Structure formats: structure tokens, C-alpha cells
Amino acid sequence: MSDAILEVKNLKIQFKSGKETVQPIRGVDFTLKKGETLGVVGESGSGKSVTSLAVMGLLPETSSEIVDGEINFNGKDLTKMKEKQFRKIRGNEISMIFQEPMTSLNPVFTIGQQLSEPLRQHRNMSKKEIEKEIIDVLNQVGIPRAEQIINEYPHQLSGGMRQRVMISLALLCQPELMIADEPTTALDVTIQAQILELMKDIKDKNDMSLLLITHDLGVVAEMCDRVVVMYAGEIVEVAEINELFDEPRHPYTRGLIDSMPTQNARKERLYSISGQVPKPNEITKGCVFANRCPLAFDKCFEEAPPVFEKGDHISKCWLQDSKEGEVV
Amino acid sequence: MASSLPQGEQALDQSVKPKQPSKIAEFFSNLSRSWTGMLGFSIIILLVLLSIFGPWITPYDPEHAEFGKKLLPPMTDGHLLGTDQLGRDIFSRIIMGARVSVIIGVATVCIAGLIGTIVGIIAGYFRGWIDIVLMRIVDVQLSFPFILLVLVINAIIGTGLRNIIISLAIGGWVIFARVIRSEVLALREKEFITSCIATGVSRLEILVKHIVPNLFTPMIILASLQIGTYIIAEASISFLGFGVQPPTPAWGNMLNEGKDYIFSSWWLITFPGIAIVLTALGVNLFGDWLRDTLDPELKGE
Numbered sequence: 342m343s344d345a346i347l348e349v350k351n352l353k354i355q356f357k358s359g360k361e362t363v364q365p366i367r368g369v370d371f372t373l374k375k376g377e378t379l380g381v382v383g384e385s386g387s388g389k390s391v392t393s394l395a396v397m398g399l400l401p402e403t404s405s406e407i408v409d410g411e412i413n414f415n416g417k418d419l420t421k422m423k424e425k426q427f428r429k430i431r432g433n434e435i436s437m438i439f440q441e442p443m444t445s446l447n448p449v450f451t452i453g454q455q456l457s458e459p460l461r462q463h464r465n466m467s468k469k470e471i472e473k474e475i476i477d478v479l480n481q482v483g484i485p486r487a488e489q490i491i492n493e494y495p496h497q498l499s500g501g502m503r504q505r506v507m508i509s510l511a512l513l514c515q516p517e518l519m520i521a522d523e524p525t526t527a528l529d530v531t532i533q534a535q536i537l538e539l540m541k542d543i544k545d546k547n548d549m550s551l552l553l554i555t556h557d558l559g560v561v562a563e564m565c566d567r568v569v570v571m572y573a574g575e576i577v578e579v580a581e582i583n584e585l586f587d588e589p590r591h592p593y594t595r596g597l598i599d600s601m602p603t604q605n606a607r608k609e610r611l612y613s614i615s616g617q618v619p620k621p622n623e624i625t626k627g628c629v630f631a632n633r634c635p636l637a638f639d640k641c642f643e644e645a646p647p648v649f650e651k652g653d654h655i656s657k658c659w660l661q662d663s664k665e666g667e668v669v
Numbered sequence: 670m671a672s673s674l675p676q677g678e679q680a681l682d683q684s685v686k687p688k689q690p691s692k693i694a695e696f697f698s699n700l701s702r703s704w705t706g707m708l709g710f711s712i713i714i715l716l717v718l719l720s721i722f723g724p725w726i727t728p729y730d731p732e733h734a735e736f737g738k739k740l741l742p743p744m745t746d747g748h749l750l751g752t753d754q755l756g757r758d759i760f761s762r763i764i765m766g767a768r769v770s771v772i773i774g775v776a777t778v779c780i781a782g783l784i785g786t787i788v789g790i791i792a793g794y795f796r797g798w799i800d801i802v803l804m805r806i807v808d809v810q811l812s813f814p815f816i817l818l819v820l821v822i823n824a825i826i827g828t829g830l831r832n833i834i835i836s837l838a839i840g841g842w843v844i845f846a847r848v849i850r851s852e853v854l855a856l857r858e859k860e861f862i863t864s865c866i867a868t869g870v871s872r873l874e875i876l877v878k879h880i881v882p883n884l885f886t887p888m889i890i891l892a893s894l895q896i897g898t899y900i901i902a903e904a905s906i907s908f909l910g911f912g913v914q915p916p917t918p919a920w921g922n923m924l925n926e927g928k929d930y931i932f933s934s935w936w937l938i939t940f941p942g943i944a945i946v947l948t949a950l951g952v953n954l955f956g957d958w959l960r961d962t963l964d965p966e967l968k969g970e
Contacts, residue, residue, distance in 0.1 A: 399865055403796070434867030444860040447884045459868040495741075510868065 343414075346518055346550045346636040347373040347396065354395055356621075364408070365391050365623035367574045372540035373518070378544065378551040380565035380582075382558060382597065386618040388574040389554045393520050395420075396425050396552070397437050414518070436511035436613055438521040442503035442528070453491030459513045482539060483647035501532035505539070512543060519544070520552045525560065537563055557602050564587065567653075570594050573618050573629040579586040579655040590649075590656035592634045628659065636660060699962055706958030712951025720768035729760035730914045740934045751936040753927065759936065761919040763944050769919040770948060773834055774896040774904045780838035781899075782892050784843020786884070790845065793853030794876055804850070807843045815840050815898075816905055823911045833912045837899050845891060852887050856880050890960045897952035904945050920945050 354366035366388045373379045378579055381389045394400050396412055398419060412419040414435065419427065436459075439445045456475045465475070472491070482505045490569035495503060504524065511519055521540065525533040540565060544551050553564055559584070561568055568585050570593065571579040571629055578591040589595045590652040597612040616633040628634070639658050649661035700706050715731030721727065728747070737757035743751040743759075787808075810818070822836035856862065857880065865875050865906040906912035907921025914962040915922050920941040 399863060399866055428869040428871060429868070430869070432870075437864070439860050439864055441860050445864045447861045447865075447879055447883070449885075450879075456866070458870060462869045507864070510864070574688040 344374050345372045345413075346375045346415060346417045347552065348411070348413040349392070349396070350411045350413070350487035352392070352395065352412065353408040354391060354400070354407045355406045357404050357406070361408070361622070366395070366409070367624075368418050369427060369571070369576055371569050371579060373550050373552055375550055376548060377567065378541075378565045380551060380561040380568040381552065381554045381571060382556060382568060384556060386513055386573070387571040389571055390522055393437070393522050393552065393554050397435065398422075398521060399430065399437075403618070420506045429463070432459040432511075432516075434516050435520065436514065436516040436522045438504075438507050438511050438519065440514065440523040440526055442500055442507050445507050446503060448495055448509070451492050451494055452498070456491070456510055456513065459510065460492045460615070463514050467663075474513065475509075476510050476557075479506075479545055481512070481543065482506075482533075484509070500528055501536065504532075504536055508536070508540065508543070511548070516665060517546060518550045518552065520554070522529045522554045523556070524553075526555075526557075533560075540564070558597060570597070573624060574621060575657065576655075577630065577657050579653075581653055584654055588654075590651075590654065590657045590661055591630075592636050592660070593630050594656075596635075626651050628657075685866070688798075700958070703958050705954045705963075706962075708952045709954030712947055713955055716767050716771055716948060716951070717921060721766050723768050724762045727757035727758070727764050729761045731758060731761040731765040733755060735829050735855055740930065740937075742934070743936050750940050751934070753923075753929060757847060759923075760941055762923060763920070763940055765918045765943065766920045766923060766941065767948075769830070769913055769917065770900045770903065770945075772830070772897060774838060774839065774900045774952075776834045777837040777841060777899040778892045778896050780834065780843050781841035781895070782888065784838070785847075786844035786849045786888060788846040789849025790853055790876070790884070792883070793850040794857060794880065797874070801848075803846070808848050810843045811847075812842075816902060819906060820909070823906060827913050828914050828915060830917075831943075833903060833906060840902075841848065841895065841899065845888075846953040847873050848891055849884060852884055853880060856883055886963045889955050890956060890963060893956035893959050894953065897949045897956070900952070901945065 349369055349371050352366055353364060356363050356365055369388070369392055370660065371379070371381075381392065384390050391400070395407060396414075396419065400407070407420050410420070414430070419430070421606055422430075440588075446452075453472065454476060456478075457471045464471075469596070475491060476487045479490060484490055484502065484505050490498070490506075500505065504527075508524075508623075524540065525536050527602075528536060537560060540551070543549075551564075553560070555561060562656045565582050565644040567579065567581050570585075570591065572593050578589070578594045580588075580590070585594065586598060589598055593614070596612070599612040600614060602611055613641060614633055619629065619632070627642040628637070628646050629642060631637045638659070644659075646657050646659045647660075648655055648657055700710055719894045721958060729750070735752075737748065737756065738748070738752050739754055741748050741752040741756075743749065743752065748758050748760065752758055755761070787850065788803055794802040795853040822839055826832045826835060862875060862879060865879055866872075870879070895965040903912060903919070904921035904924070907919045908925045910922075910925060913919035915924055915926065923941040924938055924945075927934075927941070929935045
């Protein structure tokens with residue numbers, strides 16, 4: 342595992358609600374290599390966010406539990422780590438950008454006060470040094486007049502600006518791994534493009550790895566080196582970016598790609614995958630996608646497909662069995 | 670308006686604010702925009718001044734009885750609001766009564782607010798069994814009528830200024846506990862708290878440094894509204910003969926003593942009554958204005 346920075350192995354997470362337990366994550370495996378941008382895509386409810394929260398150790402302690410599996414970060418298993426050790430990693434070696442820039446900043450503190458938090462936690466710096474560092478990073482993320490911004494409150498900034506502040510918050514300690522949970526979903530399209538461009542730049546400059554969680558395949562195409570497609574708490578396909586778009590193996594991935602609006606063909610109606618992601622407690626035997634799959638056959642309802650590997654391209658679909666050529 | 674600056678620069682120019690006005694100046698400019706808030710604030714200031722400088726303002730000794738001058742109507746013999754059944758100057762007694770009201774209102778709010786806030790924070794932040802236990806205690810206590818509860822406690826621990834503060838505080842902390850708990854519950858699920866955990870801040874630090882500062886606004890609003898309640902409660906209790914004991918003048922016991930003369934000498938009961946109404950009105954008007962001003966939801970508008 343020389344070049345892997347994050348390795349998630351057979352991760353299983355359980356949620357308790359009352360007496361019932363559900364398993365929203367059932368055996369998730371993926372690796373993130375150093376310097377790579379890995380996209381995690383899937384519909385709402387597919388378990389992307391839960392996976393990312395698990396990596397950060399942010400799952401609610403009272404109602405959730407990692408039942409099985411490992412999350413190895415630089416060879417250390419995060420699931421077995423004590424809270425105190427974990428705190429040294431959070432915000433320092435791994436940091437996270439959240440979906441909602443509007444609510445991710447504390448309304449009663451100035452930007453400067455909030456940005457000094459990670460440095461005070463993880464670095465031994467004087468006030469002056471902290472301020473200098475913050476202004477540096479704010480300039481890096483393209484915030485004009487950073488010297489003034491640090492004395493302003495979150496409500497004085499626009500959504501795009503706040504997301505830049507959030508990115509700088511994640512950048513301050515120069516983490517090795519940045520997790521971005523739908524960082525652009527709450528922003529309008531023009532700002533989205535700017536923020537994505539910015540993240541790409543910063544990632545390259547600081548030699549970070551990026552785990553990008555999104556439901557937007559456009560964003561994935563723009564940003565990622567490899568993609569993990571999740572469905573109902575399982576990984577259904579992992580592939581290098583071009584290969585995924587050129588040759589999707591899993592019918593679900595194909596459905597996702599087909600339901601993207603394209604510029605050249607004016608379709609009457611956009612394609613959509615019928616039905617919904619099954620709730621974790623509705624999953625029985627067979628393939629999780631079988632009930633929505635246009636290509637499903639008897640076997641799909643009987644037996645869960647294993648992982649079929651072809652080089653780096655991994656998929657979990659019976660169609661990959663034996664007669665590979667048949668599937669297109 | 671008509672500016673020679675290009676669009677972009679103009680926008681930039683607007684966003685570069687001049688040095689922000691001080692908090693106090695901002696407070697007054699906000700206050701001047703609402704006449705109800707201004708009225709409430711004026712009444713409160715007047716009340717505070719009266720209770721501080723009372724002894725120097727009163728024209729007569731409020732506890733000095735002069736039987737030759739009893740039950741004088743207002744504006745006679747130099748008695749602005751008349752005299753009571755023992756010939757004491759009512760104007761002086763009302764001024765001195767303000768002191769009792771202010772002390773009781775403020776002291777009770779401090780004690781009840783402190784206890785209630787601590788309980789609310791513990792229950793809301795740590796949840797689990799401690800939340801269940803504390804909130805059931807609050808529920809049980811809320812099922813008793815406030816005045817009745819205060820009277821019972823007062824009857825047990827005895828009358829007097831200190832004891833009435835204690836009994837009002839015991840009766841009143843539950844409101845604070847309830848409100849603060851629900852605020853904390855809402856806050857701890859906010860994304861900025863998750864983001865704090867994600868930057869490696871410890872749980873205790875999050876509570877003290879990131880949640881508590883967010884509680885100041887609801888605390889201030891609730892406290893300002895509760896002061897009025899406590900002042901009225903004190904008056905009710907003193908009226909019923911518990912609480913502040915004569916000859917110390919308090920608006921409540923002035924009402925109590927004056928009620929026997931209500932048909933012959935109306936001024937005995939009217940003026941302390943007006944004082945209570947004005948005080949409660951002032952505090953509530955101010956509290957309402959504070960709520961509207963400090964509510965972050967309305968702030969941007």
C-alpha cells in the first residue's frame with residue numbers, strides 16, 4: 342500500500358433507530374492514492390455522505406456504529422483510534438468541506454476568529470503568525486481584501502465567498518487528504534465552476550489527495566481521476582474516469598450517464614432511472630439494483646453478484662459474468 | 670448615486686465599510702427607530718435611577734408616620750400623591766418601592782437564569798439519561814402554578830427580601846432551562862458545530878467556545894421578559910401579605926394596605942398600581958424590542 346493514502350476495507354456501518362437497526366453501508370471497499378482525486382457518486386440515500394462522515398469519525402456516537410471493516414489512513418486504522426488521537430488528525434491531516442456554506446460558519450464569530458481555530462488546535466503559533474497565515478490562505482482561495490474579511494461576520498458574505506472561507510478553513514493546516522461533501526451543490530452554476538477550478542488548483546499546488554462526494558456527474562468529469570459509483574450502501578462500479586464514461590459496465594452507471602442532459606442532443610424528455618433507491622431495511626436477497634434494472638434477469642433476483650475485476654475496472658453485476666463481450 | 674466610478678469599483682467601494690460604529694452607538698440608533706422600544710427603555714432607566722438615587726429624591730421619609738396628616742388627597746400640603754392611612758407620603762413610598770422591585774427583578778433573573786441556563790446546557794448538550802431526569806423535574810415543576818409554588822416556598826422559608834428572591838428563583842429557573850435546552854439542541858446539530866469537530870476541536874471546547882456564545886441572545890431576551898414577570902409576582906406576593914413586610918415600602922404591600930380604603934381614598938391603591946403596570950409595560954416593551962433586534966433571523970432585513 343505504498344501509494345495509497347486512504348484505504349477503506351469492507352466497511353459496514355449500522356444505524357440504530359429505536360429497536361430497529363439498519364445498515365446503510367454494507368461492505369464498502371475503495372482506495373485513494375496519493376495526489377489523486379477520487380469521486381464518489383450516487384443518488385441521495387446511496388451512502389456517500391455516511392461513508393465520508395465515517396472517514397472523518399463524525400458519525401453520531403449514540404445512534405451509529407461501525408460494525409466491521411477498516412479505514413486505513415497512512416497505514417493507521419481510524420476506526421480503532423481513540424478520540425484524543427483522532428482529534429490530532431482531524432483538521433490537521435484530514436479536513437472536510439461541507440455542503441452548506443450558509444450554515445457551516447458560526448454566526449457569532451468573525452471569519453478570522455473561526456479560521457484561527459484549526460491553527461490554535463494543531464499548530465503552536467503566535468497571534469500574529471496565525472493572522473498572517475490566515476490572510477495568506479484567504480488570498481490563496483481568491484478572496485479579495487482578506488485583511489478586512491477577517492473582521493467580518495459570516496452573514497456579511499455571499500454563498501460563494503463563504504464556501505471559499507470553508508475551503509481555506511480546510512486548507513489551513515495543509516492536510517494530506519481533503520474530503521469535500523458536495524461542495525458546490527448549494528451554489529449557483531457560475532460560482533460552482535469557479536469553486537471547482539479553485540479546488541483543482543489548490544489540490545495540485547499543495548499536493549493533496551481529494552475525496553469528492555457528489556451526485557453530479559458533470560462535476561466528476563471535470564475533477565476526478567477515478568470514480569466510485571455507490572448504490573444503496575454498496576459500491577457497484579469503480580473505474581478510471583474516461584473508462585467510466587466510455588464504457589460503463591454497471592447498468593446503474595449507464596443509467597446515471599444517460600440521465601445527464603447533453604448539449605448536442607435536444608431530447609424530448611430526459612432519461613431517468615425509474616423507481617427509488619431501496620431503503621436499507623428493504624434490501625433482501627439478490628442484486629440491490631435488480632428491481633430497477635432494465636437488464637435484470639432471474640439470477641439477479643436470486644443471488645448478489647460478486648465483484649468482477651477487469652484490470653482497474655471493478656463492477657458488481659452479473660452481466661460481467663463469463664460472456665463479457667455481450668454487454669454493451 | 671451618479672458616480673463616475675465604473676460599476677465594479679463602485680460595488681467594491683460600497684462593500685469597503687467605514688470603521689464600524691461602536692456597539693453602543695449602534696444600540697441607540699436601533700432603539701431610536703422604535704418608539705415602543707424607546708418608551709420601554711426610558712421607563713427602565715427611570716426605574717433604575719429612582720432605585721439608586723431614591724433616598725436623595727424622596728421629599729419625605731417614606732417610613733415616617735404622621736397621624737395628623739393621614740389620608741390626605743393628592744396635591745395637598747406638599748404631598749404630591751397624598752398620604753396613606755398612617756400619614757406617610759405616598760410619592761416617597763413609591764420611589765422607595767422601585768428599589769425593592771428592581772432588586773428583586775434583577776437578582777431573581779440572575780439566579781434563576783444562571784441555574785436554568787446551566788441545567789438547560791447540560792440537558793441539551795449531553796442528552797441521555799441526565800436530559801431525561803432534568804427535563805422531567807422541569808415538567809413536574811411547570812405543572813404547578815407559578816405564584817402558588819412561590820407562595821408555598823415562601824411559606825416554608827419565611828418572608829423578607831432575601832427569601833422572596835430565593836423563592837422566586839426556585840419558581841422561575843425552569844423557564845430558562847426549557848428555552849436554553851431547546852436552543853442547545855438545535856445548535857448542536859448545526860453544520861458549523863460538525864465543522865468544528867472536523868477541525869479537531871474537543872467536545873468541551875465546542876460547548877464553551879462555540880455553543881455558549883450563541884446562547885447570549887436568547888438569554889438576554891428571555892431575561893428581559895422575565896424581569897417583568899418577577900416584578901409582578903413580587904407585587905402579588907407582597908399584596909397577599911407574604912414577601913416584603915411592612916413598614917418597608919413595596920408596591921405590593923402598599924396595595925395590600927390601601928385596599929381597605931379603596932372607596933374612601935382611591936389614591937392609596939391607584940398610584941402603586943400605576944407604578945406596577947408602567948414597570949411591567951416598560952420591561953415588556955423593551956424585551957419585545959430586544960427580541961426583534963437581536964433575532965438573527967430578522968437581522969439581515
